[in-house]
Amino acid sequence: MTGAERKMKPWLKRILVGGLVLLLIGGIAIWYIFNEKFEDTSKEPSAYTVSAMDFIKEFEKNDTLANKKYAEKIIIINGRVSEMEAADTTINIKMIDTTTDAYIIFAFQQQHRKAAKQLKEGDTVSIKGSCSGGAYSEILETEFITFKRCVLNK
Amino acid sequence: MKKSIILFALLGLVTVSIAQKKKTTTSATINFDATTPLDKLPKAENKTVVASLNTKTGEVAFESIIKSFSFGNPKMQEHFNAPNWMDSEKFPKATFKGKITNVSAVNFKADGTYSATVTGDLTMHGVTKPVSTTASIVVKGKAISTTTDFTAKLADFGVNGPAIGAGKVATDPKISVIADFN
Numbered sequence: 001m002t003g004a005e006r007k008m009k010p011w012l013k014r015i016l017v018g019g020l021v022l023l024l025i026g027g028i029a030i031w032y033i034f035n036e037k038f039e040d041t042s043k044e045p046s047a048y049t050v051s052a053m054d055f056i057k058e059f060e061k062n063d064t065l066a067n068k069k070y071a072e073k074i075i076i077i078n079g080r081v082s083e084m085e086a087a088d089t090t091i092n093i094k095m096i097d098t099t100t101d102a103y104i105i106f107a108f109q110q111q112h113r114k115a116a117k118q119l120k121e122g123d124t125v126s127i128k129g130s131c132s133g134g135a136y137s138e139i140l141e142t143e144f145i146t147f148k149r150c151v152l153n154k
Numbered sequence: 155m156k157k158s159i160i161l162f163a164l165l166g167l168v169t170v171s172i173a174q175k176k177k178t179t180t181s182a183t184i185n186f187d188a189t190t191p192l193d194k195l196p197k198a199e200n201k202t203v204v205a206s207l208n209t210k211t212g213e214v215a216f217e218s219i220i221k222s223f224s225f226g227n228p229k230m231q232e233h234f235n236a237p238n239w240m241d242s243e244k245f246p247k248a249t250f251k252g253k254i255t256n257v258s259a260v261n262f263k264a265d266g267t268y269s270a271t272v273t274g275d276l277t278m279h280g281v282t283k284p285v286s287t288t289a290s291i292v293v294k295g296k297a298i299s300t301t302t303d304f305t306a307k308l309a310d311f312g313v314n315g316p317a318i319g320a321g322k323v324a325t326d327p328k329i330s331v332i333a334d335f336n
Binding site for chain 2: 035036037038067071072086088092103105132133134135137140144146147148149
């Protein structure tokens with residue numbers, strides 16, 4: 001076999017180089033997707049700003065519609081802290097509609113838990129977080145709406 | 155007439171007494187760990203679980219909104235809620251209803267650590283299966299802290315995503331539950 005015959009054909013070389021580039025791009029994309037972390041909620045744009053009592057009433061009226069509108073979206077809720085409840089090693093904040101006992105509960109993002117602990121019952125606050133949706137609690141016999149990755153909205 | 159009034163009054167007292175023994179929290183925590191040697195990402199926590207414990211009858215109950223499980227990785231959270239995993243649009247809640255079978259061995263009025271056996275029905279992904287586990291109950295004054303760890307076979311609950319077959323998600327994820335009642 002001569003040296004010229006051993007030399008790679010240009011079209012084959014192009015396919016191999018193209019394939020390698022695609023593999024590299026794919027690898028970077030997969031690495032990025034699986035190493036991505038949720039951004040700090042304080043930096044995320046919000047879809048809605050609602051008062052706590054209006055928000056609760058919307059879920060009580062029709063939680064199927066309310067879930068479609070709000071679930072998995074970043075929402076800002078303005079209201080008064082009704083309760084601070086221990087959640088393992090941290091604190092959750094609750095806003096309760098005392099006429100029906102329906103409530104919103106906010107679980108805070110790791111880096112914002114210290115700030116949440118500084119709140120007191122009765123404080124007027126604005127909380128931004130990812131709405132997980134609402135449902136009727138068979139245990140409590142009332143509507144409950146949960147939030148995750150929350151931050152105090154400044 | 156007099157007898158029925160007394161009977162109703164007694165019935166009312168019993169009902170009130172049992173109701174007073176029911177303790178609830180809206181901040182119980184469930185940690186879900188389906189990591190494998192191939193993938194460390196399927197791991198989540200839910201800190202907004204509703205739980206109840208009746209210290210008289212031993213009845214326990216939990217309910218959780220599936221979308222409340224918070225993952226570190228956005229793609230993993232999306233997969234968890236997707237139709238071939240938990241399908242949280244169709245099955246938005248998971249519940250457990252059960253009983254402490256040895257409730258008489260737990261003195262809720264005396265400080266101490268007690269071992270309890272809990273059996274009941276776990277419903278998730280629209281499927282109900284019996285579950286039995288041991289729980290640790292710590293009584294300190296009026297506070298009652300309960301913790302339990304168990305595994306749930308995903309296939310038993312009709313969860314058979316391709317990632318499970320590929321070894322990227324544990325077939326029997328570890329579930330730990332922490333509930334503090336005051």
